[in-house]
Amino acid sequence: MIDNLFLISAAVILISALLTITAHNVVHxxxxxxxxxxxxSMVFFLLGASFAAALQIIVYAGAIMVLFIFVTMMLHQGExxxxxxxxxxxxxxxxxxxxxxxxxxxELIFILFFMPLDIDNALTHTYHxxxxxxxxxxxxxxxxYSLLVVISAMMLLSALITAIHISKSAHIxxxxxxxxxxxx
Amino acid sequence: MIPLSWIFFxxxxxxxxxIFGVLARRNLLxxxxxxxxxxxxxxxxxxAGSRYHPTSIAxxxxxxxxxxxxxxxxxxIAIGLSLVIHxxxxxxxxxxxxxxxxxx
Amino acid sequence: MTYYASLxxxxxLLPLFSALILLFSKPNKLTxxxxxxxxxxGAACISLFLNFVFWQQTDFVLTSNLGNWIKIAQLxxxxxxxxxxxxxxxxxxITGVGALIHLYSIxxxxxxxxxxxxxxxxxxxxxxxxxxxxxxxxxxLYLGWEGVGLCSYLLIGFWYQDRxxxxxxxxxxxxxxxxxxxxALGLFLLFIELGTLNIQDLQVQALSVWSSSNNxxxxxxxxxxxxxxxxxxxxxxxxxxxxxxxxxxxxVSALIHAATMVTAGIYxxxxxxxxFQMAPDVMYLIxxxxxxxxxxxxxxxxxxxxxKRILAYSTISQLGYMFLALGVGAGASAVFHLMTHAFFKxxxxxxxxxxxxxxxxxHNIFKMGGLLKKLPIVATSFAIGCAALASLPFTSGFFSKxxxxxxxxxxxxxxxxxxxxxxxxxxxxxxxxxxxVVFLGDSKQSPDKxxxxxxxxxxxxxxxxxxxxxxxxxxxxxxMPKLNASGLTTLQHWLPIVLPFIAIxxxxxxxxxxxxxxxxxxPALQYFHQLLKSxxxxxxxxxxxxVSPFKFLCQLNKSxxxxxxxxxxEKISKLLHKKFSQFQxxxxxxxxxxxxxxxxLAFAWFIKGALMS
Numbered sequence: 001m002i003d004n005l006f007l008i009s010a011a012v013i014l015i016s017a018l019l020t021i022t023a024h025n026v027v028h029x030x031x032x033x034x035x036x037x038x039x040x041s042m043v044f045f046l047l048g049a050s051f052a053a054a055l056q057i058i059v060y061a062g063a064i065m066v067l068f069i070f071v072t073m074m075l076h077q078g079e080x081x082x083x084x085x086x087x088x089x090x091x092x093x094x095x096x097x098x099x100x101x102x103x104x105x106x107e108l109i110f111i112l113f114f115m116p117l118d119i120d121n122a123l124t125h126t127y128h129x130x131x132x133x134x135x136x137x138x139x140x141x142x143x144x145y146s147l148l149v150v151i152s153a154m155m156l157l158s159a160l161i162t163a164i165h166i167s168k169s170a171h172i173x174x175x176x177x178x179x180x181x182x183x184x
Numbered sequence: 185m186i187p188l189s190w191i192f193f194x195x196x197x198x199x200x201x202x203i204f205g206v207l208a209r210r211n212l213l214x215x216x217x218x219x220x221x222x223x224x225x226x227x228x229x230x231x232a233g234s235r236y237h238p239t240s241i242a243x244x245x246x247x248x249x250x251x252x253x254x255x256x257x258x259x260x261i262a263i264g265l266s267l268v269i270h271x272x273x274x275x276x277x278x279x280x281x282x283x284x285x286x287x288x
Numbered sequence: 289m290t291y292y293a294s295l296x297x298x299x300x301l302l303p304l305f306s307a308l309i310l311l312f313s314k315p316n317k318l319t320x321x322x323x324x325x326x327x328x329x330g331a332a333c334i335s336l337f338l339n340f341v342f343w344q345q346t347d348f349v350l351t352s353n354l355g356n357w358i359k360i361a362q363l364x365x366x367x368x369x370x371x372x373x374x375x376x377x378x379x380x381x382i383t384g385v386g387a388l389i390h391l392y393s394i395x396x397x398x399x400x401x402x403x404x405x406x407x408x409x410x411x412x413x414x415x416x417x418x419x420x421x422x423x424x425x426x427x428x429l430y431l432g433w434e435g436v437g438l439c440s441y442l443l444i445g446f447w448y449q450d451r452x453x454x455x456x457x458x459x460x461x462x463x464x465x466x467x468x469x470x471x472a473l474g475l476f477l478l479f480i481e482l483g484t485l486n487i488q489d490l491q492v493q494a495l496s497v498w499s500s501s502n503n504x505x506x507x508x509x510x511x512x513x514x515x516x517x518x519x520x521x522x523x524x525x526x527x528x529x530x531x532x533x534x535x536x537x538x539x540v541s542a543l544i545h546a547a548t549m550v551t552a553g554i555y556x557x558x559x560x561x562x563x564f565q566m567a568p569d570v571m572y573l574i575x576x577x578x579x580x581x582x583x584x585x586x587x588x589x590x591x592x593x594x595x596k597r598i599l600a601y602s603t604i605s606q607l608g609y610m611f612l613a614l615g616v617g618a619g620a621s622a623v624f625h626l627m628t629h630a631f632f633k634x635x636x637x638x639x640x641x642x643x644x645x646x647x648x649x650x651h652n653i654f655k656m657g658g659l660l661k662k663l664p665i666v667a668t669s670f671a672i673g674c675a676a677l678a679s680l681p682f683t684s685g686f687f688s689k690x691x692x693x694x695x696x697x698x699x700x701x702x703x704x705x706x707x708x709x710x711x712x713x714x715x716x717x718x719x720x721x722x723x724x725v726v727f728l729g730d731s732k733q734s735p736d737k738x739x740x741x742x743x744x745x746x747x748x749x750x751x752x753x754x755x756x757x758x759x760x761x762x763x764x765x766x767x768m769p770k771l772n773a774s775g776l777t778t779l780q781h782w783l784p785i786v787l788p789f790i791a792i793x794x795x796x797x798x799x800x801x802x803x804x805x806x807x808x809x810x811p812a813l814q815y816f817h818q819l820l821k822s823x824x825x826x827x828x829x830x831x832x833x834x835v836s837p838f839k840f841l842c843q844l845n846k847s848x849x850x851x852x853x854x855x856x857x858e859k860i861s862k863l864l865h866k867k868f869s870q871f872q873x874x875x876x877x878x879x880x881x882x883x884x885x886x887x888x889l890a891f892a893w894f895i896k897g898a899l900m901s
Binding site for chain 1: 186189190191192193194196198200201203205207208209210213214216218220221224228231232235243244245247248252254255256258259260262263265266267268269270272279
Binding site: 096103104110111115 | 881884885887888892894895898
């Protein structure tokens, strides 16, 4: 039962991911991305990481995707941008990238499945408990991993400041940049 | 009971699709989206690895790492999107191939 | 003794300081003349005083150290001066004749706008020449040697607006450079072989190191030194720069190209006489070269029409006499002839200068004539100069040339003696021809001005020296080992005395029958005349042997065959640079791609390594 569920969600992940990166319309791509996120959260759930699954839906599919969609709408891209995107991306032009990533994929598969690594010793093929509670995670987070919380906080703060700074200076710059463009 | 190798395969595929996106797309927004896919592939490995770890104390570590990566993704997207806005205001397009002024 | 030593160091330094002052200041003409002539006269007075002090002594040595120059490992070179009988004679000639010529130059060059530059060069020259003859080591001598070469170059090309003068200066510089290079090599070899460059030590070392005479290394060293001497003294293979060097002002020709600089080669060999004694083959070569040169110069002087060129060829020929004397081991008589030659050749050149000055820069002797009454002082001095040159009895030239001829017999070189006598005959002939054509006969051009008083004064002083300069300081005699007197036959004694008179009579007869100015109609004779006039066509020979092949090689190597490799290297690196710089194209996707490619390669390497193990 679980295996079947995993296989279905895996197929959904891969197909929607492929559609995400090949879509021409940004909004479509974002919707496919949301589907991918939801399928990933399904996999998390199947692995017994329910907290991660919930966070995946709330933060990724919720907050981050909304951010994306807001930005996309702010740039008010319509039919014009769609045509532009078709011009920018076409599968025939990215054949080199495709081959390159295919080789990389084969190599990684080879390393993981056909070479004797220590993974078999380090990991068991069963997991002990079906479910990890939020309490367990919380204990870990505010116990041995408290530094990690601090780091995350710092990172978010700095990202906040940077984002504000960049979007603010955008109002100041235009004149000079226009001159630069004229020069170029 | 999901075999570990299936999860490995899923994660690798997702990661490679992300790399292909980064390489092939010229639109900055799509590159950011591809980066999200790659991050998800990594997160998947983390959680699977911790769940299959023999010691029970390490079982929750994967999710803690997930939280860290989530904050990382959030900050990255925030900054990346502000850059996208900035770029669009200046150049009125999102083609990264035309951003080559740092060359000289 | 220290008192004398400091006086000695003043001799070369006075003209040097004067040259430096003139170089860095802008005095008016009177100050310039006073400074330049004053410094040389001071040096002359000091050397006369030293002469007076050492007159009776034969074995004196005076040294003075001006400072340290080079001190590396074994090589210790000081600015040390060394005075003995030989250098005393030399400095007396240089400062004495130099002072007179400086004095003369005031009159000759007064109208020239580059008055100051002229005297700067001239003072610098005298200083370098004094360093040359006073040097106690060969390196300092070489410094003076190059210094006089430089001044010679500057003064030949003094009127640099004229292209021909520049070419003549270049020629003189390059021809002497060939000899100087040989000499520099000789210095290196001597230092390697004998471990010192001090001249006196060299003589001692040579005796102990090259114990056997006619050692190959000794021959080679002497040959290289001789190369330098040949270049500087305008001897046989390198002689053809001197006639062209007459492009400079006439007092310069008198000082540098007759009295002093060209005798530097003779001085070098006389100074290193013990070294050269170790190489008898080279000595014989010197005598041989001297003979060739004296005949070659004398015969070329017979047919020239340019006043100064006659004197130049005559100088070459007289220098040949000195080389001949050196070669047979009669160094003392060579130096003696050097001294008398300095007097009468300076006199001749200065009289020629006065002539040229009076006749408005006329050089062709066939456009002069009948000047005896119009320019009496010049004519007198010219006559005395010619007489000394022709070695008429009781002039200074007579004593020195007789001495050389006598020593030739004494050393047993009878064939050289015959050549030298023939040379003396030709010398007398062309001196007579010169005098007759210029001063006797019909007047063709009248002088527009008399020479300046100061010039006449100098001419008279030099007349005195040319007539009575045959008195030899006793020091000279001890310079060289005495030759065994073998006695002369009557013919050998009287022939050199009588021959000049025969030559003069011949010249008189040819002048009376008007043979000199005539154009020659017989083709063979005409050809010979042309050959002689061009100084045995050495310029053309060198053109064919050296210049043309060199030009041909240059033509072949127009595209720099050797440089092609280096240029290919440059091109390849440029190509690679272009290729590699394409990677830095500012495209994010390319950077990403290279990152991924690197990952792919790294993984491939990892897999390969794992599979191999």
